[in-house]
Amino acid sequence: MQTDNDLILDHLNDPIFHLIGEVADEMNRPCFVIGGYVRDIFLDRPSKDIDIVTLGSGIELAEAVTTKLGKRAHLSTFRNFGTAQVKYSDQKENIEIEFVGARKESYSHDSRKPIVEDGSLQDDQNRRDFTINALALCLNKEHWGMLVDPFDGMNDLKKGIIRTPLDPDITFSDDPLRMMRAIRFATQLNFHIEKETFAAIERNRKRIEIISKERIIDELGKIIRSDIPSRGFILLDDCKLLPIIFPEVAALKGTETIEGRGHKDNFYHSLAVLDNVALRSRNEWLRWAALLHDIGKPRTKRYDSRLGWTFHNHNFIGEKMIPGIFRKMKLPLNEKMKYVQKLVGLHMRPIVLAEEVVTDSAVRRLLFDAGDDIDDLMFLCESDITSKNREKVKRFRDNFELVRTKLREIEEKDSIRNMKLPIRGEEIMETFGLPPSRPVGEILSAIKEAILDGKIPNEYEPARLFMLETAATMNLFPTKK
Known part of the structure; x- marks a missing residue:
């Protein structure tokens, strides 16, 4: 079993640390690797970000190291902050090293930007956020690999303390x-x-x-x-x-009881769904959808003496809330936001299908609306089953499997996912001599509904015939060419 000292020497055996230490000795500079890289040695976590602190100018040390590394290295300096970054490639990977001079900091009350002065290693460790991030290893030859741990951070690491x-x-x-x-x-x-x-x-x-x-x-x-x-x-x-x-998520918390009838705590339920998703998916935006899938419930909560607690249309309200939440939280207002919005809006649909008789028409509509995100939607809905009742969970999962089977069958037969209508608006306008107008949209909508209801296949000739029949009921007739 490796001792702490063995771990240190093993990690510092990388040639880059020897090179930095040699350069620091030539410049007569105390030099240390500090922070997250040192912490992660003892946690057995991979870490590519290396922070070097030295007494004096970190930029000067970085410049000297870059010179030694030659063409393999690229130096960026940030003189306003007294820091420098060296990027270089060895035979195995790309490495980034941050250099900074040891410093002490003081703050004004209305800003997190510190007033910085040159300082000692102790000053630099004092300004670190947590004891486990204040660990430093000496790179100078005389004290090579010596651990400097003034706040007993190693003990906190072993006990799992922040x-x-x-x-x-x-x-x-x-x-x-x-x-x-x-x-x-x-x-x-x-x-x-x-x-x-x-x-x-x-x-x-x-x-x-x-x-x-x-x-x-x-x-x-x-x-x-x-x-x-x-x-x-x-x-x-x-x-x-x-x-x-994040007041919208905080608003999910709490339960209420009227006439002896209560509802579940939607905060803890949402977190259970989030953890269920996290167990099987690294998709960050699917995780956001899990956290926010019930975000509309606080606004839609009602008590009915006959029905009990209801949250009618919470999925649609939640869907409308997503753009505002993303904008306020500075999350991306792009396809990722639309993806989360879609899953929040649709998350009740598979659940309803799983509770009722699954019709081909309902499955076609779900496929059409979900498109390529149908698998993620189904996974989210399965993760939404957080009941402690094993029989209820089994029933839902069996029904979801039935829905999945129907989805596969309908997809193979009708190609509904990301469906494009076989008739375009331009053809309707040309056939009936119409400008862009409401009747054109009504005919297109009727064709889409007929395909989704299974009245006609998703093919050109049946769709054209249906177009003509629909137009006739609207007293529209083909123009003579």
């Missing part, structure tokens, strides 16, 4: 994004946040308002992409950050 190096109130007030990062790391690594650190997140939660939506959604995206994303959203709710950063 904790700030200094007073958490100061850490989070200075840079409120660190509150999101604490929750993200706890989610990704399956760690727990130390009690006082977590309490400080709740105390400082309103400071998150100075952070841009882009930064927040970057952290939320990493939570969504984690193995068990529900853990992050539960933590966000527990520390009261969720209502500030």
